[in-house]
Amino acid sequence: MKHKIYHIVATDEKNGIGKNGKLPWHLPGDLKFFQRTTTETQNLDKMNMVIMGRTTWESIPEKHRPLRGRVNVVLSRNPDYKAQGAVVFGSLEDAITSADENIETIYIIGGASIYKNSIDNANLTGLYITKIHKTFDCDAFYPNIPSYFSTITQLGNGEDENISYEFLLFER
Numbered sequence: 001m002k003h004k005i006y007h008i009v010a011t012d013e014k015n016g017i018g019k020n021g022k023l024p025w026h027l028p029g030d031l032k033f034f035q036r037t038t039t040e041t042q043n044l045d046k047m048n049m050v051i052m053g054r055t056t057w058e059s060i061p062e063k064h065r066p067l068r069g070r071v072n073v074v075l076s077r078n079p080d081y082k083a084q085g086a087v088v089f090g091s092l093e094d095a096i097t098s099a100d101e102n103i104e105t106i107y108i109i110g111g112a113s114i115y116k117n118s119i120d121n122a123n124l125t126g127l128y129i130t131k132i133h134k135t136f137d138c139d140a141f142y143p144n145i146p147s148y149f150s151t152i153t154q155l156g157n158g159e160d161e162n163i164s165y166e167f168l169l170f171e172r
């Protein structure tokens with residue numbers, strides 16, 4: 001089965017995405033965009049899959065995980081790792097292969113190591129990037145975007161507490 005596979009990420013002006021295992025900002029409008037984009041399906045009988053690294057999984061408050069309405073997949077190299085409500089895989093390839101006809105779209109939702117490992121993947125369809133127009137103190141970064149993701153669509157924009165941002169979709 002060949003699914004569309006997207007990154008979805010919010011980056012600051014210097015490609016910063018995280019600090020101390022957490023998001024450096026609180027942008028409710030972006031969280032809503034994330035929730036809507038990763039949950040909605042054209043076919044109401046299907047669900048989307050969200051794939052994340054173990055650190056990103058652990059950064060989600062327990063009451064909010066698994067992310068509801070989506071098949072949650074966590075990547076860990078520890079074969080004994082358990083994530084309640086999620087499926088654990090030891091590699092991105094195994095996670096992607098596990099998606100059957102009940103899955104509509106696959107969203108890779110971070111963090112830094114997973115984005116870096118998959119940005120060059122030939123099967124990556126596109127990148128949903130929320131560009132935040134501000135610089136934060138970050139220790140985790142999004143990789144450089146390959147130049148073949150050259151079609152850029154502005155899907156909308158938003159502002160929370162004087163921090164403005166825009167929703168961009170990069171495609172090949």
Ligand SMILES: NC(=O)c1ccc[n+]([C@@H]2O[C@H](COP(=O)([O-])OP(=O)(O)OC[C@H]3O[C@@H](n4cnc5c(N)ncnc54)[C@H](OP(=O)(O)O)[C@@H]3O)[C@@H](O)[C@H]2O)c1
Nearest residue numbers: 009010018021022023053054055056076077110111112113
């Ligand atoms: N701004 C955004 O949109 C956004 C989105 C998501 C995350 N973030 C931020 O990103 C930061 C986390 O990034 P991170 O790089 O530290 O952690 P991460 O990518 O979330 O998770 C890293 C862990 O995933 C597992 N892993 C990584 N690559 C793997 C592979 N190829 N196969 C199997 N398992 C693999 C390993 O788990 P084990 O150690 O268990 O083996 C590794 O320690 C946080 O600050 C978070 O808030 C930001």
